[in-house]
Amino acid sequence: MLRPLLLCLALLLTACGQDGGREPFVDSRTPPGLAPRFYPPEGWTWGLVQAGAYPAQRYGVSSPSTGPTAHILVLPGYGESAEAWFETAGDLNRRGYTVWVLEGAGQGGSGRFGPARDVGHIPSLEPDLLGVKAMLRAVIPEDGRPVVVLGGRTGGLVALLAARRGLHGDGVIASAPWRPRAAAPYDQAAASIGLGWLRDFNEPGWSRETPYRTGPAGGDPYRAGTQQAWAIANPDLRMGGPSLGARRIMAQAYDEALGALPALPGTVLLIGAPPALSEACGKAKACVARPPPVGSRGPYAHLEGDSPREVWLALVDDFVAERRRDRLAAQGLLPAHGQ
Numbered sequence: 304m305l306r307p308l309l310l311c312l313a314l315l316l317t318a319c320g321q322d323g324g325r326e327p328f329v330d331s332r333t334p335p336g337l338a339p340r341f342y343p344p345e346g347w348t349w350g351l352v353q354a355g356a357y358p359a360q361r362y363g364v365s366s367p368s369t370g371p372t373a374h375i376l377v378l379p380g381y382g383e384s385a386e387a388w389f390e391t392a393g394d395l396n397r398r399g400y401t402v403w404v405l406e407g408a409g410q411g412g413s414g415r416f417g418p419a420r421d422v423g424h425i426p427s428l429e430p431d432l433l434g435v436k437a438m439l440r441a442v443i444p445e446d447g448r449p450v451v452v453l454g455g456r457t458g459g460l461v462a463l464l465a466a467r468r469g470l471h472g473d474g475v476i477a478s479a480p481w482r483p484r485a486a487a488p489y490d491q492a493a494a495s496i497g498l499g500w501l502r503d504f505n506e507p508g509w510s511r512e513t514p515y516r517t518g519p520a521g522g523d524p525y526r527a528g529t530q531q532a533w534a535i536a537n538p539d540l541r542m543g544g545p546s547l548g549a550r551r552i553m554a555q556a557y558d559e560a561l562g563a564l565p566a567l568p569g570t571v572l573l574i575g576a577p578p579a580l581s582e583a584c585g586k587a588k589a590c591v592a593r594p595p596p597v598g599s600r601g602p603y604a605h606l607e608g609d610s611p612r613e614v615w616l617a618l619v620d621d622f623v624a625e626r627r628r629d630r631l632a633a634q635g636l637l638p639a640h641g642q
Contacts, residue, residue, distance in 0.1 A: 324415070324420055324539065325358060325414055325415040325416075325418075325420075326414060327351055327358065327359045327360070327361050327412055327413055327414040328361065328411075328412035328537070328539035328540065329349050329351065329361060329412065330349060331384075331386055331412070331533060331536070331537045331540065332536050332537055333536070334532040334533055334535060334536035335536070337532055338525060340390050340393070341389055341390050341525070341526075341529050341532075342389060343363075343365070343386075343389050344365035344389060344392050344393040344396050344402070345365065345368070345393075345396075346365050346366060347363055347364070347365045347389070347392075348363065348364055348365070349361065349362070349363050349412075350362050350363070350364070350442070352405070352434055352437040352438060352441075352442060353437075354430060354433035354434060354436070354437055355433070357408065357414075357416075357429075357430040357433070358408070358409065358413065358414025358415060358416060358430075359413065359414045360405060360406060360407075360408055360413040360414070360430070360434045361385065361405075361406050361411060361412035361413045362385070362403060362404060362405040362406065362438065362442070363385045363392075363403070363404050364401065364402065364403045364404075365392055365393070365396055365401070365402055366396065366401040366402075367396045367397065367398075367399050367400065367401065368396075369399070371399060371400055371401040371448060372399040372400065372448060372627055373399070373400050373401070373448050373449045373450070373451065373473075373623050373626065373627050374400065374401045374402075374403065374443050374448055374449070374450040374451070374472075375395055375400050375401070375402050375403070375450075375451050375452075375453055375619075375623060376403045376404075376405060376435070376438055376439070376443065376450060376451070376452045376453065376472070377391075377392070377402060377403065377404040377405070377453050377454075377455070377458070378405055378407070378431075378435070378452065378453070378454040378455070378458030378459070378461050378462055379404065379406060379407065379410075379411070379455055379456075379458050380454075380455040380456025380457050380458050380459075380479075380481070380517075380602075380603070381407065381410065381423060381456060381457040381481075381542075381545060381553070382410065382423065382515050382516060382517045382530070382542040383406075383407075383410075383411065383455070383456075383458075383517055383530055384406055384410070384411030384412055384530065384533060384534075384540045384542075385404040385406055385411060385412070386529070386530070386533040386537075386540065387517065387529050387530040387533065387605075387606065388402075388404050388605060389529075390526070390529070390605075391605040391616075392404060394616060395616075395619070395620075398616075398620050400623060401448075403438060403442070403443060405434055405435065405438055407423070407425075407431060407457070407458065407461070408425050408430035408431045408434060409423050409424050409425045409430070409549070410423045410542060411540055411542070412539060412540060416430075416500065417500030417546060418500065419500070419502070420539065420541070421508050421509040421541045421542055421543040422500065422501075422502045422508075422543060422544070422545070422546050423542055423544075423545045423546065423549050424499065424500040424545070424546035424548060424549050425546075425548070425549050425552060426499070426548065427552060428461065428464065428552055428555075428556050431461045432461065432464060432465050432468065432470070435452070435461065435462070435465040435470050436465070436468075436470050439452075439470055439472060447630070448627075448630070449472070449473035449474070449623070449626040449627050449629070449630050450472030450473055451472055451473055451474045451475070451476060451622065451623050451626055452465065452466070452470075452471060452472050452474070452475045452476070453475075453476045453478065453619065454475070454476070454477050454478065454480070455478045455479065455602075455603065455604075455605065456478070456479055456480065456481045456602060456603070457480075457481055457483075457553050457556070459476075459477030459478055459479065459480035459481070459576075460477070460480050460481070460553065460556040460557055460560050461556070462475045462476070462477055463475060463477055463480070463560040463563065463564065463567065463571070464556060464559060464560055464563065466567050466568065466569055466571070467559075467563045467567060469568060471567070471568060471569035471571075472569075473569070473570070473626040473629065473630065474569055474570040474571065474572070474622060474623075474625075474626045475567075475569060475570070475571045475572070476571075476572045476573075476574065476619060476622055477571070477572070477573050477574070477576065477580075478574045478575060478602075478604055478605075478615070479574065479575040479576065479595065479602035479603070479604065480557070480560065480573070480576050480577070480580060481557070481577075481602065482553075482554055482557035482558075482577070483545070483550050483553045483554050483557075484550075484554075489547070490547045490548070490550065490551045491551065493547045493548070494547065494548050494551065498547070499546055499547050499548025499549075499551075500546050500547075500548060501546060501547050502543065502544050502545070502546055502547070503544060503545075503547055503550065506543065506544025506545065506550075507543055507544055508543035508544070509534065509541035509542060509543040510543075511535060514528070514530060514531035514534070515542055515543050515544060517530040517531070517542075517603065518530060518531075518601065518603055518606045519599070519600040519601030519602075519603050519606055519607050520600050520601050521600035521601075521608070522598075522599075522600045522601070522606070522607040522608035522611070522612075523606070523607065523608045523609065523612075526605075526606040526607065526608075526612075527603075527606050529606065530606075560580070561579055561580060561583055562583075564580065564583040564584055564586075564587055564590065565583050565584075565586035565587045566587070567587060567590070569589065570589040570590075570625075570626070570629075571584065571587065571589065571590040571591070572590075572591050572592075572593065572618070572622045573590065573591070573592040573593065574593050574594075574595065574604065574615065574618055575593075575594065575595030575596075575599065575602060575604065576592055580592070593618060595611070596610075596611035596612075596614035596615050596618075597610075597611065597614070598610050598611040599611040599615075
């Protein structure tokens with residue numbers, strides 16, 4: 304009975320004209336009235352990476368005005384576009400880092416897998432992992448500077464599972480890695496008949512009035528509303544709830560990251576992770592778990608108020624600086640970290 308119902312729903316959605324365009328969106332219009340601190344960092348440049356026949360993923364990059372000391376590859380969480388990271392990218396540029404932001408497969412300005420543009424859908428986690436591989440192996444230059452992968456929310460899960468494949472650069476930061484709610488019984492049924500791109504009936508689509516979980520409940524109201532402001536001005540960036548298939552895949556990714564964490568190669572920092580992940584981190588050789596900054600009102604640390612956000616930025620800065628010292632120590636130019 305369930306399979307015919309899902310098929311009928313798919314036909315209805317297709318008839319209602321759900322196709323919002325599958326092509327990547329390679330630029331964006333600045334929202335009117337946006338504060339300058341949320342503008343693209345100076346010199347910001349867009350690019351695309353594509354793995355095989357998968358839709359292209361959009362990325363952006365900006366560098367400090369002086370010679371960079373490290374590279375940071377940011378993997379935003381579900382529903383976020385690179386625009387929500389502009390202020391943070393600028394702050395990290397001023398700390399001396401080149402910042403690369405790779406949007407999730409099927410999200411933000413990246414190409415789409417399904418017919419509805421505001422539904423984040425992926426057939427598997429493979430496109431995201433190949434996107435990280437392309438950035439680390441082909442896009443970010445091998446210039447002797449350390450590379451740190453920083454993933455927020457579901458981007459943190461991608462970062463951890465990429466590390467399992469050896470795609471960890473000099474270190475990984477997972478900020479508030481998140482497990483979606485348990486997949487509904489019909490998720491697998493929908494996937495089995497090719498309807499994994501459908502959104503759960505209980506998940507909202509994009510709405511001008513109620514942004515989809517992409518900012519803290521409190522803190523800085525301007526930062527919390529940044530993603531929504533860019534989405535209002537740029538319809539291609541609008542994201543609602545994930546597809547049935549993507550929700551199932553992200554839940555599986557959390558479980559896989561939990562199992563893989565104790566044996567992950569490379570150095571890992573967890574910030575504001577769930578207790579189970581923090582416990583697994585304690586079993587790893589080079590993993591440190593830190594609680595969320597005091598005063599945080601949600602999991603999007605880069606969109607918090609000034610005080611918790613500065614603490615979070617300091618944790619990121621310290622971690623990247625340690626990876627730079629490790630590089631210099633390996634070259635015999637500094638004592639190893641901790642000595």
